[in-house]
Amino acid sequence: MTDFPFPWTDLAARDSAPTEGLLQAAQALWGQALRFDPSDPLWPDRDRVVVSQPGLMDRLRDMTGDVDAGLDMSRAPPGQAIGTAVGLALAEARLSARFGRSLVDHRTWVLCDGADLETGVALEAAALAGMLGLARLCVIAGVAQSDTSGADRFAASGWSVRRVSCEVPGPDGQMDREAVRNAVVAAIAATVRARRPMLIICTQAAGIGSGRPTTDDAAVPAWAAVAARGRTARRGWQRRAFRHRLRAEFTRWQNGAAPPLWEVDWARAWRTNVGSGTPASPLAAAGHALDQIAQLRPELTCLTLAPPDHDPQYTALAIACGTRDHGMAALLNGLGLHGALLPFGVISAVSIDRLRPALRLAAVMRQQVVHLLCDEGAALQGADMIWLPVEQLASLRAMPNVFLFRPCDPVETRAAFTSALARTDGPSVIVLDGRPDTRRPDTEAAPHGGTLPLGIGPEQGAYVRSGPNVARDVTLIASGHEVAVAEALRRRLAGHGIEACVVSLPCWKQFARTDATYREAVLGTAPRIGLERASGFGWERWLGTEGLFLGAEAIANGCDDALLARVRAHLAAITTA
Incomplete structure (x- = not known):
């Protein structure tokens, strides 16, 4: 989502109309403090503004006198606007620490109502903002006079809170707009001097400004002055950027480009740290990957809840967010x-x-x-199996524009990181198992079965990992740690004269984007059996009409006699049908 061509991002959660006080506060912000140049809406050092109400968006467009010619708006649950704004402020803090205030010196503003302040995600994000000392963040909220409990919670999280009364009546009995704007301007001036994140509460009682919120007639002409101020600030920034010693690196970061020889350097670092020695789990390999990426691409910013004690790389790189799951995800x-x-x-x-x-x-x-999802649940056994999140993989795979990767070993883990870093049009989820890689020496030497062309592997989303690629009696399809179960099952079937081929399927959507010829070559025409400690929802896409899915209960004990007998019985039934 972009904030073009206006400086705000509409993460709208409701269709309610904004209060008159909030609208006047927005007008004061635009007229006195905002740094934004409409002629260059993507200027890197512009102020960021998040607006949580579509009704307020309409009134702001009236104020600017402009027409929405491409604003990308996205609706979100209440509170996500504040969480996203805290992430914007954290990004400004990280970048200014790297490049200095001469290149990064902007603020983040939020316009919302009282309902946003009450949500769990907003309160978690507010606690993180207070903990991180994000002093360049300001939330302006229009709330009812009798409902200011959210402000008290923000104050307890380390925020500076200022209250602006919007109850001053004018000559017509309605709100004195000029008085309200002057009070907001004073509060905004205090924000510039504050060393903590700021919350400005615009309280309003029923009956004061209760009609349709409006802007003054002078608001539209004032927009030209706002644009002129922003243009002057942008030109000054461009002169400083041109002379800055880190200009090339700053430009690379802004463009999202990788450094020169990035792939070569990462491949060398991976071989040094992971490619040699004892087999590692995908979780441990991910820790090494984060460490290497952070050294080669310092723009990496990692947030974590509770870093694994056995993997110090997470602790060294990440900003610990405690148990604030909702807030951390919104910050990202x-x-x-x-x-x-x-x-x-x-x-x-x-x-x-x-x-x-x-x-x-x-x-x-x-x-x-x-x-990165640390998949402890898949390792639980016995009575603890009740905590196994069997339905979660299917639900994440079904979510549009989300790529889910479930690697089975360090090689697939590196491929998952490579794909996630290359993908810039949506989120990626990498599910990591903490159990060690248990590949046998023969599969270590020829993970593709020695039959597929060089370069065909996990980066395609699925590939033939072992066994015959053409003359096969059954195709065993698995992901994550269940690939080891499939390998063991292949060896046991071979003892009964059944030639099985093991296909690793770490990413469904990546595999679906390959051409049909490659998919047919990998899946083959033999009966297919899927193995995964999860729900079977969606597996019919890969297994076909004669396929069999074996879930958490069937493979709870690995490749035991019961699993072998069930597979043999299924194949016999197909043969005699």
Whole structure:
């Protein structure tokens, strides 16, 4: 999602009309403080503005006297606007620490109502903003006089809170708009001097300004002065940027480009740290990947909840967010929306439901955000199997514009990271298993079965991992740790004279984008059996009419006698049919 051609991003959660006080506050912001040049709406150092109400968007368009010629608006659950704005402010802080205030010196503004302040995601994001000291963030909220509990919670999270009364009546008995704007201007001036994030509450009682919110007739001509101020600021910034010693790196970050020889350097680092030595789990390999990417591409910004104790790379790289799942996911959207950074998030797989609203919003906004899910649930056994999130993989795969990767070993983990970094039009989710890679030496030497052309592998979304590529009796399709179960099943079937081919399927949507000839070559014409400790929803797409899906209960004990007997019985039934 972009904020072109206006400086705000509409993450609308409701269709309610804005209060008169909030509209006057917006007019004061545009007239006195906002840095924005309409002639260059994507100027990197412009102020960011998030608006949570479509009704307010309409009134602001009236104020500017302009026509919406391409504003990309996306609706979001209440509170996501504040969470996204905190991510925008965090991006500004990270970039200014890297390049200095001469290149990065802008603010983030939010226009919302009281309902946004009450949501869990907004409160979690507010706590993170207070913890991180994001002093260049200001939320302006229009609330009822009797409902200011949200402001108290923000104050408890380390925010500076100022209240502006919108109850001053004018000569006509309605709101004295000029008095309200002057009070907001004074509050905004305090924001510039504040060392903490600021919340400006515009309180309004019923009956004061209760009619249709309007702007003054002078608002439209004033927009020209706003544009002139922004144009002057932009030209000054361009002169500073031209002389800046880090101009080339700043431009690369803004363009989202990789550094020269990035792929060569990362391949060399991967071989040094992961490619040699004992087999590692996908989770451990992901820790090495983050460490290497951070060294080669310092624009990486990683947020995490509780870093795995056994993997110090996560702790060293990430900003710890505690248990604030909702807020962290919303912050990642803001980091991606700001631009110039690579947002990564590390979360437990059993917390997927708390990630879902922000992930869905990132998919709609087509933002590059990468979520790493530590899949502890898949390793649970016995009575603990009740916590296994069996339906989550299917639900994430069904979400539009979300790519889900489930690698089975370090090689596929690196391919998943490569694809996620190359994909700039939507979020990616990488599900990581903490169990070690258990590949046998023969499959280690020839992961493709030695029959597919060089370069065909996990980067295609699916590939023949072992077994005969052409003359096969059955195709075993699996992802993640279940690939090891499929490999064991292939060897046991071979003892009964059944030639099985193992296909690893780490990313469905990536595989679906390959040409039909490649898909047919990988899947083959033999009966297909899918293995995954998850729901079978959607697997019929790859298994066909004669396929069999074996889920969490069937493969709970690995490749045991019961699993072997069930597969043999299924193949015998197909043969005699």
